[in-house]
Amino acid sequence: MHEHHDHNHDHSHDELKEAVERLKTSGIRITPQRHAVLEFLIHAQTHPTADDIYKALEGKFPNMSVATVYNNLRVFREIGLVKELTYGDASSRFDYNTSKHYHVICESCGKIVDFHYPSLDEVEALAETVTGFDVSHHRMEIYGTCPDCKTKH
Numbered sequence: 001m002h003e004h005h006d007h008n009h010d011h012s013h014d015e016l017k018e019a020v021e022r023l024k025t026s027g028i029r030i031t032p033q034r035h036a037v038l039e040f041l042i043h044a045q046t047h048p049t050a051d052d053i054y055k056a057l058e059g060k061f062p063n064m065s066v067a068t069v070y071n072n073l074r075v076f077r078e079i080g081l082v083k084e085l086t087y088g089d090a091s092s093r094f095d096y097n098t099s100k101h102y103h104v105i106c107e108s109c110g111k112i113v114d115f116h117y118p119s120l121d122e123v124e125a126l127a128e129t130v131t132g133f134d135v136s137h138h139r140m141e142i143y144g145t146c147p148d149c150k151t152k153h
């Protein structure tokens, strides 16, 4: 796991710059709050909820509300910068959309960890052949118990 984090750390500065560029080219105004939310998402790697981000940034921006955070996330989602992950519960989690990856989800604490694996394109091709659908995407999740929860038992 540490290897993964270090890897992301090395690139996070460039990723932030790239993301800011993308906002600019999409004609989206970059407010200090918007910049902070984006920076948090890129560094977090934890798939935070809007509430998590709000709690992490409220000290820095006393006038910010959870709604502001959510609105910013919605803007990012609309231009494809972040992915909203909904798992049927009240609070969506947000994922900075760097590259295609799958998720491993802890059934005890709900933690979501990135799992890099070549995209299963052949499944999509097969589904198209078998069903005649135009396949747009697929979603695969792996479930289990995370290392932290394993040691708690």
Ligand SMILES: [Zn+2]
Pocket: 106, 107, 108, 109, 110, 111, 145, 146, 147, 148, 149
């Ligand atoms: Zn867990």
Ligand SMILES: [Zn+2]
Pocket: 047, 095, 101, 102, 103, 113, 114
């Ligand atoms: Zn992810």
